[in-house]
Amino acid sequence: MELEQNILHHNQLLAERNRGYFAAKNMLAVNLVSSPGSGKTSVLERTLRDMKERADFYVIEGDQQTFNDADRIDAVGVPVVQVNTGQGCHLESDMVQTALQKLKPRDNSLLFIENVGNLVCPAMFDLGENKRVVIISTTEGDDKPIKYPDMFHSAQLCLINKIDLLPYVNFDVDKAKAYARRVNPDIEFLEVSATVGTGLEAWYDWLLTEQQKLA
Amino acid sequence: MHEMSIALGIVNIANKACEEAQAARIDSITLEIGKLAGVQLESLYFVWPAAVEGTVLAGAERIIEEREGQALCLECDREFALQHHFDACPHCQGYFKKIIAGKELNVKSMAFTLPDNPVPAPSKTR
Ligand SMILES: Nc1nc2c(ncn2[C@@H]2O[C@H](COP(=O)(O)OP(=O)(O)OP(=O)(O)O)[C@@H](O)[C@H]2O)c(=O)[nH]1
């Protein structure tokens, strides 16, 4: 029997359903991916603190074991649902769907999905997001983009975080960008520091612009 | 390791197909996996026994057809073989490209044994 069926068909179907949900509610959904510790939660905390008066935010936190990241978001006072993936090293679209049923986000809001810290697996699983943002930090190798090409291939924006540490590390920003452009010539970059606050205004502008593009 | 999710996705597809065909079991399954699909075959082999245990795929022969990467250069409009995502076009050194093959991740086909009409296929030994 001939099938020709995509193995991730089921995930893809539910991702399309999530996408439809976001479109119907005029929501911007951002899937945040990075290696462990690149600063996803830190960027979120800071973003939410600075921006929560300017827009309605919701967060879905993916983590294999703990509730720590969700607690950090909760402390900022933004609605958050924690999804524990257990053995799974990435979020799948059905988990997002279930989390949305709990969150019940309002129309015109912004949803952040912090994926599990991992540059391999989350690349393959569409969650139905509007935008995929990959974070690398200056404490990592600047060749990450060609070591994990799928992730950089599928992202629209790359945040280069921990830019405050640049004087102390061997990270070559231009080289990292050149590598990322080899796998994705269209990718955009913003250099930021979640702790010091460098470059965050540009990131906030990016978010608001993307949200306005929806309408 | 997303290979477990991949394997379970395959089991799901096999289950459904088996049900629809009212087949008793699957003799063989053919997968089409592109070299740029992001699947580590060794990892897939590793998780396979646990994923198929007690399912319609238990004991089925697994045939994997690998697909080479191929890209269309968006600068010079020529096709070229792509080993890695980051390869430049060998004709013009450009990086703007569209991947046209190598991302396949499909269950291509299955061979069943039907209960009432046992196909005298070269059945698999386990
Ligand atoms: N110097 C500096 N440190 C940072 C910055 N952003 C994050 N960190 C630190 O990096 C560490 C990891 O940050 P997290 O925000 O927890 O990283 P994460 O990507 O959410 O980590 P996982 O969820 O475990 O994958 C923390 O100790 C942060 O304080 C930054 O811009 N500059």
Ligand SMILES: [Mg+2]
């Ligand atoms: Mg985190």
Ligand SMILES: [Zn+2]
């Ligand atoms: Zn994985």
Ligand SMILES: [Zn+2]
């Ligand atoms: Zn070319």
